[in-house]
Amino acid sequence: MNFNHLVERYDLMSDCVRGRHSYQPTGHVESMVGGNVAVRFRCKKCGKITTSILDSDTFYLHQNTLEKYITDKGLV
Numbered sequence: 001m002n003f004n005h006l007v008e009r010y011d012l013m014s015d016c017v018r019g020r021h022s023y024q025p026t027g028h029v030e031s032m033v034g035g036n037v038a039v040r041f042r043c044k045k046c047g048k049i050t051t052s053i054l055d056s057d058t059f060y061l062h063q064n065t066l067e068k069y070i071t072d073k074g075l076v
Contacts, residue, residue: 001069006062007041011050018045025066027075039066 004012007023014021021043028040037059040051054062 001065003041003066003069006039006054006058007050007052011048014048016043016046016048021045021048023050025070025075027070027073029066029070 001024003023003025004021007021011023012021022045023041024044026040026042026049030038032038032053035056037054037056038051039054039059040049042049
């Protein structure tokens with residue numbers, strides 16, 4: 001499963017050693033002031049880590065998918 005649509009554009013455009021980045025959540029999710037949520041992602045090809053700040057509406061829209069992926073992979 002690919003979560004690139006939740007990652008900032010400039011992180012997607014950076015070079016990956018094996019073509020294009022393919023980001024997946026790492027299991028590190030934290031709430032922030034103002035209702036935003038920080039989600040950490042890692043490229044499964046090169047290991048680059050990035051953090052995306054999602055507004056609450058975007059996070060809640062994708063929350064079930066993120067949590068299912070994280071628990072299925074045993075990241076928490």
